[in-house]
Amino acid sequence: MEYKVKIDAFEGPLDLLLHLLKEAKVDIYEIKISEITQQYLDYIHAMEQLQLEIASEYLVMAATLIEIKSKSLLPKQLVEIEEEYEEDTRETLIQKLINYRQYKEVTKNLRELEEERGQFYTKPPIDFSPYIESTIKLPEQTLQVEQLILAFEQLMRRHRLNQPLKTRIVSQTISVDDRMATLSKQLKYKKRMAFSRLFDRFDKEYIVITFLALLELVKGKEFIMIQENYDEDIYISSLEGDDIV
């Protein structure tokens, strides 16, 4: 007996079994395990001779078939319990085949739907992002504490990105008072400074001290913080600046 072996023609052992049943014109419900086992094994041998790699699931199925077949060959009166088992395995196999065939058959219908839908072409949607306004005007020209936090977070993020892989730790203690003195001197001289420029050193302690110093200065009503736009920098300016310069 000769078999035409098609590589990759089957989706698995169940598919192969269905194919063999169809060729033998046997109804699934009338499946004779001994016959189908022989055909199945012939097929596997043919694949072996062609030196095709046989997936393990095909061998598992072969083992199952042989098991069912051998059980059915045992004398009946001796193995009443075994017979029940044999029926079970056979029935499960039939159920599996029928169940699998359902999906295999409905695949044809899905293919039709796929082809039908494939006749309609669409295009991607318009990209509206260039039309979205990117700057949001503040409702009032007052500075909220949230904005200050946001600016600080942005600064820290930029700092993280700029950070070298190795850092040398130099401990140098500065006080809030020292920092306040330096800042107020700078601000009186420059009149206006950007928030992001105040942090000329990037260590946590320095940033915290500077931030505290800044809050103290603003609290003392000598300085004011202004932000024109939501995403713009915050500026610190001296209230007495005009008198000095």
Added chain:
Amino acid sequence: MTLFKEEQVGVLEGLLFAVGNEGINLEQIVYALEIKEDVTLALINELKSRYKKESSGLDIIEVAGVYKMTTKKDHAMYLKRLIENPNQRGLSNATLEVLAIIAYRQPITRHEIENIRGASSDSIVRKLLTFSLIEEAGRLEGPGRPILFKTTTDFLDYFGIQTLEELPELPFVPEDFILDEESDLFKLPNEA
């Protein structure tokens, strides 16, 4: 602001053009045009009937709950000439088979799929995930908590249907032969 009907049809056409293959649902059109639902439906029908004329190359389809502007089905053969490799056969048989099992049995684990097919399906499931025809649907409460899969709205669109109810019916199977779910070793008995 109320527009005359002619203008409304024009606006609708523009909306459909803008949203492209993402589609637009009825509520969105109602919102954009500030008109009632029944009026909107009448507008859609009006535009559809205009597109039916031979002088138009466009059409409107309804898939997965949205309206989409498409080219005409009858013109597909001409449009295919623009495609460099027009051997688009769609999904492979094996892929379609796995997709069918997921569609009718969702949510389903990979193990259950493999149990039905009697063959490993890992790479196919992954392929379907990247095509976004299926997606994860949580995990099965059981040993190993395996991932469950279900179909997506892209799946509905791919087969040109509105809902899962529109899927073709599975072939009839006598009750005695319906596979007992409990026979699956890895499936826990229903606790509920």
